[in-house]
Amino acid sequence: MLWATAEGQAAVLALLDDPEAGHVTVQVEGRTVQLFTRAALLKARSAQGRGDWTPE
Numbered sequence: 001m002l003w004a005t006a007e008g009q010a011a012v013l014a015l016l017d018d019p020e021a022g023h024v025t026v027q028v029e030g031r032t033v034q035l036f037t038r039a040a041l042l043k044a045r046s047a048q049g050r051g052d053w054t055p056e
Helices: 004-017 038-050
Strands: 023-029 031-036
Touching: 004 023, 004 031, 031 038
Parallel strands: none
Antiparallel strands: 023 031
């Protein structure tokens, strides 16, 4: 569970501290996890609908 790790807690708190960042990436138990704010997801979804969004 992400929140049960120090890395996960730090990532969530970093995202809460800077919601303008849109997302954070963290390594948890050998996996790369990306956390996105709701606003960042809605912005990406809107861009995808217009056809000007490409996945990274």
